[in-house]
Amino acid sequence: MSPSEVPPTTLTESDFMRLFLKHELALRAFARSILPNWNAVDDAIQEASVTMWQKFSQLENEAGFLPWAKVILRFKCLNAVTGLRRDGRLLSDEVLKQIADESEAIEAERVTEIRSALQDCLTQFTRPHQELLMAPYQGDGQITKIANSCGKTVNAFYKLLGRLRAKLATCVQQRLQMETS
CATH class of the missing domain: 1.10.10 (Arc Repressor Mutant, subunit A)
Structure with missing residues (x-):
């Protein structure tokens, strides 16, 4: 069988749970860099995890989980910020995106x-x-x-x-x- 004929690895539901739990701390830290409090982080993580679960079949391999999950979480956090703006004053979208970009740069090694x-x-x-x-x-x-x-x-x-x-x-x-x- 040639390399082009090797079927892609299918990730399972248990793979999702293992990867999510493995990277939950990093995801929470990333969300907290964008959101003003831990309650908002919990809500964003919950919403993002549902979306991740629904789109998990799109993930090609385990190594790409954290960057993929951060993209989904980032959108959920930015949506949460829009809702929080109604309640009070928050940073501009541009500043929040810059913070998110810098936070992503924190290595998974740490x-x-x-x-x-x-x-x-x-x-x-x-x-x-x-x-x-x-x-x-x-x-x-x-x-x-x-x-x-x-x-x-x-x-x-x-x-x-x-x-x-x-x-x-x-x-x-x-x-x-x-x-x-």
């Missing part, structure tokens, strides 16, 4: 470095502390469930979570500084 440092730092925590750090991202009520199972107050767990997050942030910053030194 996101990978941050993710790697985060994973390394998480391993330094005990299993229960790792679970507590991840609880807010696993759905509503997780911290309450953990607190109830341990017989402690939810407030106590939120205070502990704040301390753990501060230690995790310090660790990640130190690792990133070591990599750039």
Whole structure:
């Protein structure tokens, strides 16, 4: 079979989910560079993910996912900005497009470095502390469930979570500084 006869690789729904989750942090950072608050980012990510899902068959290979996703997200963000203008004063479209262009220039490597440092730092925590750090991202009520199972107050767990997050942030910053030194 010649190279021209090789059928193109078909990406599956599970490929979409894996790629979306892998690049979600970079997409959120990109959206935040355009949008004024995290609520607007959440809305834009949600709308963009639906569009990405619908158009996923157009993607030719996995390597092109992030640039392709950023284009879709960029349009959703700019549409959101139009809606937000009605509520208050925002930057001009030209300035927002320039910010988006500069944000895109941030290498995916940096996101990978941050993710790697985060994973390394998480391993330094005990299993229960790792679970507590991840609880807010696993759905509503997780911290309450953990607190109830341990017989402690939810407030106590939120205070502990704040301390753990501060230690995790310090660790990640130190690792990133070591990599750039």
